[in-house]
Amino acid sequence: MGRSGPPASERRPSARTRNAVWSPHLQGAASVKSEIAAWCVDYIAKIVELPPSRIRHDTKFSRLGLDSAIAVNMMVSLEDWLGVEIPFELIFDYPTISALSEQVANICKQKSISARE
Numbered sequence: 001m002g003r004s005g006p007p008a009s010e011r012r013p014s015a016r017t018r019n020a021v022w023s024p025h026l027q028g029a030a031s032v033k034s035e036i037a038a039w040c041v042d043y044i045a046k047i048v049e050l051p052p053s054r055i056r057h058d059t060k061f062s063r064l065g066l067d068s069a070i071a072v073n074m075m076v077s078l079e080d081w082l083g084v085e086i087p088f089e090l091i092f093d094y095p096t097i098s099a100l101s102e103q104v105a106n107i108c109k110q111k112s113i114s115a116r117e
Contacts, residue, residue, distance in 0.1 A: 032108055037101040039081060043074055044097070057098040061091065068092075078104065084111050 037057055045052040048065045055064065061071055071091045079086050086104055094100040 033101045033105040036078070036082075036104050036108075037097050039078065040074070040097045040101060043077060047074075055097070057101075058096050060095045061097075062095065082108060084108055 041052045041055045041057075044050075044061075044064055044066065045055050047070055048055075066074070072088055075086055075088045075091050082104070084104075084107060086107060090103055091100060094103050
């Protein structure tokens, strides 16, 4: 299964090409969480072939039809999009778009702070 998600034009540059972590501190944590949630909705909508408007942020990934292989691929694509390393187990520990996007936004914030120090 190949990587999918937003088109290349909508992806953030990878950390390898930017030499810095994506900067959520420039936009605020709520905005970062919203952007990550929107990315997840778009990714899942393409995988399960539903319109994004039908993907609820509080529905468990398993209920949306994501198996573990798709979930891991989503995390890899999300990492690529953000340019931030994310532990794959987060998708199992935080099994909804809302919960996952909050945790990933926190990781982005921590990595951004570390990169500035």
